[in-house]
Amino acid sequence: MSLFAHRDYRHLFGAQVVALFGTGLTTVALGLLAYELAGADAGAVLGTALAIKMVTYVTVAPVAGAYADRAPRRVLLVTLDLVRAGVVLVLPFVDQVWQIYLLIVVLQSASAAFTPTFQAVLPDILPDQAEYTKALSASQLASTMETLLSPVLAAAVLSLLSFHWLFAGTSAGFLGSAALVLSTRIPDALRRCRGTVWDRTTAGIRIYLATPRLRGVLGLNLVVAAVGSVVLVNTVNYVQDTLDRTAADVALLLAGNGVGTILVALLLPRMLSRIAERAVMLTGAGVLLTGMAAAIALSTANSGAWRWPAALAVWAMIGAGTGLVLTPVGRVLRRSTAAGDRPAIFAAQFSLSHACWLLAYPVAGWLSTEAGFTTTWSVLAVLALTGATSTVRSWPRLDPELVEHIHHHPATDPAHLTDAEQIRPDRWRHTHSYVIDDNHPRWPAAGH
Missing domain, CATH: 1.20.1250.20 (MFS general substrate transporter like domains)
Known part of the structure; x- marks a missing residue:
């Protein structure tokens, strides 16, 4: 319960839960909408929609990652939730299969930008390793519970109302997510200078x-x-x-x-x-x-x-x-x-x-x-x-946190070598937590 004592995390977790259930309702409603428009070909329509979803995820997420540090993250997340809410509200009014495909591209593009941005926020608001681990477990639990309970919730709605109302429920979920994100204090991402758009994207x-x-x-x-x-x-x-x-x-x-x-x-x-x-x-x-x-x-x-x-x-x-x-x-x-x-x-x-x-x-x-x-x-x-x-x-x-390595050239950031031992005119050796960045463009071989 100590995890939910963090107000910002509590609100972000709530945003994740309501958005997940909104997405689950959309999945059910899309199947029924595809059947209404395509009849016996509904399976092919849904299969194509899922393929479009996956291709969109694969291609859009890196591009979104390239620009995630260019805007305030809270504003970005709220905007993406509003886009998703708007798209879902339009879906009940489509009367052509191609319109479903077009709206799926927009909807999943917003999701492809939202999800990794949201995931990257959690380590910043939960710097403690144990708390962050609990948050990861809670997120996995929420995703699984959505898979189990969304069909039950959809069935309850459909017992009283037309399936078109599922889209209204989805939109409300995204709006609720936006409101909860808006109420949090999310630090902006550190802006990285990586040259061209292609450099940032890849x-x-x-x-x-x-x-x-x-x-x-x-x-x-x-x-x-x-x-x-x-x-x-x-x-x-x-x-x-x-x-x-x-x-x-x-x-x-x-x-x-x-x-x-x-x-x-x-x-x-x-x-x-x-x-x-x-x-x-x-x-x-x-x-x-x-x-x-x-x-x-x-x-x-x-x-x-x-x-x-x-x-x-x-x-x-x-x-x-x-x-x-x-x-x-x-x-x-x-x-x-x-x-x-x-x-x-x-x-x-x-x-x-x-x-x-x-x-x-x-x-x-x-x-x-x-x-x-x-x-x-x-x-x-x-x-x-x-x-x-x-x-x-x-x-x-053997994958230690601290890695001893040798710089064969001056680092991009000269201050990085302040604590290094100069072992040759063009060689510096030191030990620290090793990650790939501007100062470390490749992983060191053993002893290097």
């Missing part, structure tokens, strides 16, 4: 790919996407076509996945006070790979009442593995960047993680239609194993 991804532990996180993003796509894309068909169960059981199996994530989110703050992020996240990858192997085994079984409880256990295992991987990511990002680069690095994580989903979604959707679950999940398992192997190779087991 800064986060360049820092990300130059940092060994972040390349490891990228591999883990692929593990989460490959295994998670089984849950998000294939659950409906697996439950109804393979297990021959009801739509209510679809919701129950998805809830089982969410429960696994929630339990981990509740346990992780204490766990991360004793165990390094790398060990926790690789454990999560192992749990995900085990869950995928169990899912493949399940897909080969043609009958048996045991398949349903087994599926519940496997989906919960996948949820737990997802929580183990995703919850500590913010800690790793904060550790790996200077304060002024946080908007760019959070935008890079947002973009690259969604690129992994963009790769996994079509495999889970299209290949399962043509080749069945066993083949599809085996291909996704290979993707996940590739990501896990990349992480083990990229993220060194």
Whole structure:
């Protein structure tokens, strides 16, 4: 409860929760709107909308990160919430499919700018590591609860009103988020001078790919996407076509996945006070790979009442593995960047993680239609194993906070070498927390 004693964090968390539930209502309402406009082709419309969403996330987030330090962050977040509220209010009045696609681009562009900017604010208002870890767990918990409860809330609304009112509820959520953000004291981002627009746009991804532990996180993003796509894309068909169960059981199996994530989110703050992020996240990858192997085994079984409880256990295992991987990511990002680069690095994580989903979604959707679950999940398992192997190779087991290194040229900031030992006319050696920045354009090799 000490976490919620922070007024600014409390208001930001409230903003996140109401915006999440607004987004969840939009997901339900968009499906019904697509059916109203396209009928039997509603699935194709929704599939295209999801693809547009992912492409927008991948391309817009780095650009937004490049300009996140150019405007007051509170003003930026409020403006983006207002844009999202306005777009959602327009959606009930569209009468053409192409209009849905256009509005989705605007809506998801605002979300692609809002989410990483919001995430980069938290380390600044919660400088204490333990408090920040609790905030990460709370955010994961909120996201999972939204997934579980938004359909229930939508069903309650639809029992009384037309689905068009779901858009009004979504807009109210975004307006509520804007009001809560407006009531907080958010420090502005440190302004970084990086030359051209291209330099600023690619800064986060360049820092990300130059940092060994972040390349490891990228591999883990692929593990989460490959295994998670089984849950998000294939659950409906697996439950109804393979297990021959009801739509209510679809919701129950998805809830089982969410429960696994929630339990981990509740346990992780204490766990991360004793165990390094790398060990926790690789454990999560192992749990995900085990869950995928169990899912493949399940897909080969043609009958048996045991398949349903087994599926519940496997989906919960996948949820737990997802929580183990995703919850500590913010800690790793904060550790790996200077304060002024946080908007760019959070935008890079947002973009690259969604690129992994963009790769996994079509495999889970299209290949399962043509080749069945066993083949599809085996291909996704290979993707996940590739990501896990990349992480083990990229993220060194010995990953100290302080790194001794040698500067072979004067630093961009001469004051940076004040405490350095000059070992040769053109060599300076010192030790400090190492991140990629203007003074350190690449990661040092051992002894360098």
